[in-house]
Amino acid sequence: MISVKTFCVFIASCFVLHCSAQIRIDTIATQSGTYSIPIKIQLPKESIGKSPIYFFVHGGGWNGGTQNEVPPATLSGDADILADALGIIYVGLAYRCKGNNASFSDAINDLQSSVKWFLDNANRFNADTARIGFGGASAGSTLSAVMAQKYPNCKVYVGAEGMYNLVDHDEKKSPFPNAEARKNYGLETEEKSKMASAFYNLKDKPPVSLLLHGKEDRLCHYTQSIHFAEKIKEFGGKANVVLYDKINHTCLSAAYPDVFKKSVMEIANLFISEFNIKNINIETIQIALDRRLENQYPSTSITESKIIGSWKYNNEHLIFKPNGKGEIKFNDSVNDFNYTIQNDSSIKIVEKQKERLFYLRKNNSTMFELITDNTEKIYRVFDYLKQENYLK
Secondary structure, three states: OOOHHHHHHHHHHHHHHHOOOOOEEEEEEEEEOOEEEEEEEEOOOOOOOOEEEEEEEOOOOOOOOOOOOOOOOOOOOOHHHHHHHHOOEEEEEOOOOHHHOOOHHHHHHHHHHHHHHHHHOHHHHOEEEEEEEEEEEOHHHHHHHHHHOOOOOEEEEEEEOOOOOOOOOOOOOOOOOOHHHHHHOOOOOHHHHHHOOHHHOOOOOOOEEEEEEEOOOOOOOOHHHHHHHHHHHHOOOOEEEEEEOOOOOOOOOOOOHHHHHHHHHHHHHHHHHHOOOOOOOHHHHHHHHHHHHHHHOEOOOOOHHHHOEEEEEOOEEEEEEOOOEEEEEEOOEEEEEEEEEOOOOEEEEEEOOEEEEEEEEOOOOEEEEEEEEOOEEEEEEEEEEEOOOOOO
16 A cells, blocks of 8 residues: 555656646655645756755744644745756755644754655656755744754755854844743753754854845844854855845845845855856846846835725734725724825825835835834835725
């Protein structure tokens, strides 16, 4: 009788070998107790020879998960561009989180089992096991940086808004992970925190590393990347830190198009160099990025009809109504506001004599708030939820 795991491998290989239109595969890599650990694979449409492999570990503060399911595997934002442009296989890895009553050590075990599954089946995906890389964002950077030290064939590491040292950790600078999060994820002692810190577990000649960080990161302080890069160099490795002014906790979101473009180009150049990818015209990647990001820039033509409806950022809802009226819902509170569309295409909201400034993006599905805090500019992105019929 064929096992579920073998069946999933068979189905995945069918997609790879017989369906040229299918470039993403979602399947189960391994089983941890009663939990199925999913894996997400994005294959390049075309490649010459075997493809390098880039394993990505998602963030989320190690939160999520239920009694029945782990959080899903995801891919980094650069996958849609670079998988095809560079002929790289992107692999999103999942792992048990706090909602699964798991620990950091459990997560590492899940990641290692999923990587083993993929490497064991590398031929089915035309993958080159001699050229692998790891990456992660936020809480995923902590896990992925540790993983990158475990594999001799790991050539590159990419960390976005990362935490690499959980021992020398000032919670005033970096609220994540706080004492409660450590306790809930099996990191309550200094010894366990040290084992979970790539800073203290570097191999000789660590993989060439690219560390992306916003200078206004309110969760993971950007000095984490600076100190990690210094440590990598002490161990004979190479590391490049790219810092972004006025950016909080996101370096790979298309909602910040200029930051996203620079990050993706930095990753592309790293992959080309360290994966030894030949005959690439870097300008074609820049053109593809410009085309993708065109609608992410601020709109220069705003009408009331484009903003009427509900917009959401975390627990805050903005509801724009006709004739310059609206309301803000935050948790259980509701407050009215007035708004005007300015000559510079900004949207000014006045709530209880407090002014807030917003810009609509060309895609008409997101708007961002510009906040000036002690002369520093911070951006919050609101997503469009639904059109409300206020004209009845």
